[in-house]
Amino acid sequence: MTNTFLRLMTAGTLLCLVAGTALAQNKYIGTKMCAPCHRTEKQGKQLDIWKNSKHANAYNTLTTAKANEFAKARGIDKPAAEATECLQCHVVGYGEDAKLAEKTFDYKDGVQCETCHGPGSAYKTLPVMKDHAKSVAAGMTEYKDEAAIEAQCRTCHNEKSPSYKEFDFKKQWEKIKHPVPKG
Ligand code: HEC
Ligand code: HEC
Ligand code: HEC
Ligand code: HEC
Numbered sequence: 660m661t662n663t664f665l666r667l668m669t670a671g672t673l674l675c676l677v678a679g680t681a682l683a684q685n686k687y688i689g690t691k692m693c694a695p696c697h698r699t700e701k702q703g704k705q706l707d708i709w710k711n712s713k714h715a716n717a718y719n720t721l722t723t724a725k726a727n728e729f730a731k732a733r734g735i736d737k738p739a740a741e742a743t744e745c746l747q748c749h750v751v752g753y754g755e756d757a758k759l760a761e762k763t764f765d766y767k768d769g770v771q772c773e774t775c776h777g778p779g780s781a782y783k784t785l786p787v788m789k790d791h792a793k794s795v796a797a798g799m800t801e802y803k804d805e806a807a808i809e810a811q812c813r814t815c816h817n818e819k820s821p822s823y824k825e826f827d828f829k830k831q832w833e834k835i836k837h838p839v840p841k842g
Pocket of ligand 2: 713714716717718720747748749750770774808809811812813814815816828831832833834835
């Protein structure tokens with residue numbers, strides 16, 4: 660009986676290790692690594708659209724006096740830019756997640772490409788990127804429909820945000836969407 664139990668335990672541990680290793684392969688590489696291929700007119704200028712959005716500034720916002728006031732009001736006794744309670748929605752790849760970041764990655768770039776598209780170390784190459792199925796298999800987040808996009812936005816645009824009002828998805832998506840031009 661003990662032997663069977665031990666064997667089961669070992670099999671379980673191995674499975675966990677294998678799964679863990681597969682996940683650990685996908686690392687954050689940072690917007691500057693996506694930029695060279697996603698900045699031209701032909702590609703749809705994703706870099707400019709992002710840079711001009713508030714997402715690119717989401718970390719800097721936490722360094723303002725207003726941010727520290729929000730933090731204080733919530734009983735947080737450190738600067739907002741160092742508080743996990745604030746960083747969780749204003750950046751990606753901080754704290755525990757920092758283990759998943761390559762040297763090129765900078766969490767101070769705020770809400771960046773990989774926040775919404777997944778860590779890019781495995782899907783960033785041209786042959787993978789040109790193939791949707793391969794990109795998804797390599798860790799790129801797939802959005803089945805508009806409802807899935809809206810659900811992703813609402814993981815941050817919700818009442819847990821100290822400045823939350825109401826999130827009008829259609830209007831807000833219009834402000835930041837960045838499609839590849841057709842034709
Ligand atoms: C070596 C160039 C290159 C790099 C680096 C690159 N991409 Fe791409 N990416 C492309 C090309 C080419 C396409 C295909 C565009 C098209 O549909 O014509 C693409 C497509 C995409 C798509 C749409 C994929 C789909 O199938 O729906 C997303 C999202 C994307 N890239 C995000 C990123 C992100 C995020 C990064 C950085 C982590 C990145 N890319 C890095 C070249 C690149
Ligand atoms: C990881 C958290 C996160 C996710 C996911 C996210 N956002 Fe944001 N968004 C923010 C933060 C934080 C700000 C405020 C940044 C600032 O002001 O410095 C913001 C600001 C914005 C703004 C500017 C709002 C204004 O008042 O001008 C728009 C538009 C926006 N987001 C749209 C979206 C949409 C659409 C999605 C989904 C596709 C989305 N966001 C997903 C965190 C997120
Ligand atoms: C649940 C996600 C979330 C958390 C947690 C969060 N924020 Fe934000 N923050 C947002 C979003 C989204 C916005 C954009 C405006 C909105 O819809 O609330 C934003 C906007 C802001 C702004 C700009 C508001 C304005 O009116 O100019 C400040 C400042 C800010 N956050 C500070 C903080 C601080 C400080 C904390 C921690 C106490 C924090 N945030 C925690 C998501 C979050
Ligand atoms: C707030 C979330 C968010 C951020 C930040 C973001 N994207 Fe996207 N992006 C999306 C969503 C949602 C879509 C539409 C669904 C899809 O095609 O996967 C999309 C679509 C795309 C597409 C495909 C467009 C098409 O027409 O097929 C590319 C390419 C892309 N993003 C690249 C980038 C790059 C590069 C960055 C950073 C400079 C970036 N995105 C930042 C959410 C985001």
